[in-house]
Amino acid sequence: xxxxxxxxxxxxxxxxxxxxxxxxxxxxxxxxxxxxxxxxxxxxxxxxxxxxxxxxxxxxxxxxxxxxxxxxxxxxxxxxxxxxxxxxxxxxxxxxxxxxxxxxxxxxxxxxxxxxxxxxxxxxxxxxxxxxxxxxxxxxxxxxxxxxxxxxxxxxxxxxx
Numbered sequence: 483x484x485x486x487x488x489x490x491x492x493x494x495x496x497x498x499x500x501x502x503x504x505x506x507x508x509x510x511x512x513x514x515x516x517x518x519x520x521x522x523x524x525x526x527x528x529x530x531x532x533x534x535x536x537x538x539x540x541x542x543x544x545x546x547x548x549x550x551x552x553x554x555x556x557x558x559x560x561x562x563x564x565x566x567x568x569x570x571x572x573x574x575x576x577x578x579x580x581x582x583x584x585x586x587x588x589x590x591x592x593x594x595x596x597x598x599x600x601x602x603x604x605x606x607x608x609x610x611x612x613x614x615x616x617x618x619x620x621x622x623x624x625x626x627x628x629x630x631x632x633x634x635x636x637x638x639x640x641x642x643x
Contacts, residue, residue, distance in 0.1 A: 485537065485571040487579055490527035495520045497536050498527060501558045510597050511556060512619060526555070528579075530572045537563040538572045542580070550587035552580045557591075573607040581638040588634055594619070595627030604631045 490498065498520050501507060508514050520527070523541075530538035538559040545553045554576060559568045580586050591609060593600045605611065609631035617625035 485530045485532055485568060485575045487528045487530055487540070487572075487575050490524050490529045490539070492521055492524055494527070494529050494536070495524065497529070498539050501539055501560050502556070504561045506561065507558050510594060510600060512621070528576070530568070530575065532563075532568065536560070537568055540572060540576050542576070545590070550585065552586045552589050554589060554591040569603055570607050573603070577608070577633055577638055581633065581635045586635065588632055590630065590632045592628040592630055594621070595629055601629060608637065609633050610637070
């Protein structure tokens with residue numbers, strides 16, 4: 483079984499909200515969007531499916547079209563599907579889509595410095611740690627570091643990615 487990505491549609495908005503609102507997801511995101519926010523920005527979302535069943539999502543944005551840079555913004559697996567490394571499969575499918583099929587040069591992500599599981603995940607799926615934006619984001623009244631990671635197109639398919 484492998485994870486397949488497809489563009490989200492408005493009919494996926496409730497599913498996306500369910501994942502992003504889960505207690506053990508919310509604490510690691512910069513914020514939980516409303517259903518209206520999700521619908522308004524549905525083109526920035528991809529839905530992950532396994533055997534035709536929705537299991538996760540990823541949000542992204544083209545941050546520099548001329549230099550072909552994409553930022554992965556949110557990646558989450560549905561609570562019912564956790565514990566099977568689907569997040570790794572989802573991340574790798576996203577890397578193949580962005581750097582392979584769509585031909586972007588660079589894929590960037592930022593992870594909260596306190597999110598040890600996401601930090602380990604980023605390295606496990608081949609992202610290179612580039613640095614730390616110190617006290618970059620305020621969350622729950624405290625300043626948090628953001629750890630910067632990237633993968634380049636030529637790293638896709640290497641031992642790294």
